[in-house]
Amino acid sequence: QVQLQESGPGLVKPSETLSLTCTVSGGSSRSHSWSWFRQPPGKGLEWIGYMHSSGSTNYNPSLKSRVTISIDTSKNQFSLKLSSVTAADTAVYYCAREKRSSGYPGCWFDPWGQGTLVTVSS
């Protein structure tokens, strides 16, 4: 059973770069797309972007200029970098696997990591 675990600093200073890693266990990071999401305190979920194990990426246009997602299939990890952070980037950050079914063009997300709170503050 695939499990995901986010890791990284819980506190980042304004204008610096937020860096998180998601470790995949119980399965391979190959042949899937892997996404990052975030949820500000008391608010809804926001998709940040994904990377497929082939290397293709797709980012939310609202964050595209500041986001980089990368993958290291040899380590079964994928990472998120968000630059020039402000207090508005304070949120719980989640990683998740994208799932698809043959014959159905849509996708869904399962499993999810437990989430990690990142606070942007000096």
Next chain:
Amino acid sequence: DIQMTQSPSSLSASVGDRVTITCRASQSISSYLNWYQQKPGKAPNLLIYAASTLESGVPSRFSGSGSGTDFTLTISSLQPEDFATYSCQQSYSTPWTFGQGTKVEI
């Protein structure tokens, strides 16, 4: 971006009640709609994908319906462990977007 609007934002219910949550998309999204349950301090948990397909292991009291712009999540008989926040998510086009959530309270 496709906007997803849920109603109500919150509701009060009792154990055994039938609960219905609505999700409306700002444009037609066919059946590309998923539902998640989220408990405080926990990650979202997939309940239903493709509008009406129950994820493996999810109790049959949960059901989803709809297509186009209007969708519903129904809990046929609310159980104590169902008190949580429920969110819809469209996968018709990126950026994938979520509803604001519906909190089901006692």
